[in-house]
Amino acid sequence: MMPPGHVAVTWGVTALLQKNKSNLFRLDYRLLALAALGPDLIDKPLAIFVFPAAQTSQLVAHSLVFNVVILLVALLWQRRALPYALAFVMHIVADRMWNHTESFWWPLFGWQTFWQYKPMNTAGAMLNTYLDIIYSYPQVWVVEVVALLFLIGFAWRHKFFRWPVLKQWALTGLLNLSRSL
Numbered sequence: 672m673m674p675p676g677h678v679a680v681t682w683g684v685t686a687l688l689q690k691n692k693s694n695l696f697r698l699d700y701r702l703l704a705l706a707a708l709g710p711d712l713i714d715k716p717l718a719i720f721v722f723p724a725a726q727t728s729q730l731v732a733h734s735l736v737f738n739v740v741i742l743l744v745a746l747l748w749q750r751r752a753l754p755y756a757l758a759f760v761m762h763i764v765a766d767r768m769w770n771h772t773e774s775f776w777w778p779l780f781g782w783q784t785f786w787q788y789k790p791m792n793t794a795g796a797m798l799n800t801y802l803d804i805i806y807s808y809p810q811v812w813v814v815e816v817v818a819l820l821f822l823i824g825f826a827w828r829h830k831f832f833r834w835p836v837l838k839q840w841a842l843t844g845l846l847n848l849s850r851s852l
Contacts, residue, residue: 683821706756725792734768
């Protein structure tokens, strides 16, 4: 899944769960988006600077052990961070990482052994790989188009086209749920 898909799924599930307005606290949708993209935000630089020979950008943060640690930290020490930890963990579910055994079970097969796809050790190589995925797997771009349409609808529903609403959201990450859902 690509960035729009990760964010759309996270925001969509969160919005559905928040329809019941009895939540104990409001969620920052900016942080939810960052958490949903978290494994990629960690692993893309690692692919370039730490593991350039890995031939993938699904590295340490896409592993089960890393995600279990994230969940445990949230559960044991930072309960308020649990929704963001869940958004982080859902990334590997959306990427179906269990199909990428070496990365999913890292470091079981070795500290530098990851599922190999194509070289992704530069920004250009990553772009070429993503373009190859889009051309080779049409279901990916269909999902991403649906995700973009959802995000556009989400922005419309929450009236992001109005400057005061967009400004408030950009500064706080909070949605005014009373008027938009």
